[in-house]
Amino acid sequence: MQCMRCSRELDEFDIGCHLKLIHRGATAFLCRECIAKDIGWTREEMDRAIRRFQEQGCRLFPPLREAEP
Ligand SMILES: [Zn+2]
Structure with missing residues (x-):
């Protein structure tokens, strides 16, 4: 899947941000x-906000790995 504006290839963080910050029901x-x-x-x-969401256990983002600080 690509960004609908700049066509960059999306990763799970991009999609999580969109769902979290723009629109929860986005397609x-x-x-x-x-x-x-x-x-x-x-x-x-x-990036800081993403990290915070992960720390909060937000399931729109991949979980933080235990090995990471
Ligand atoms: Zn873009």
């Missing part, structure tokens, strides 16, 4: 670059 997705631009976040803020 077409933006990559997290495009989402960050839309909501006025930097990529760094986006």
Whole structure:
């Protein structure tokens, strides 16, 4: 699946961000670059938010691996 705006190949984080931040019932997705631009976040803020969602156990994102700090 590709970003509906820039055609970048999407990964599970892009899709998780779209479902979490844009629209829970989405069937077409933006990559997290495009989402960050839309909501006025930097990529760094986006990465931090993703990390926070993972720490909260949000099931829209892959679980944090125990080996990671
Ligand atoms: Zn995009």
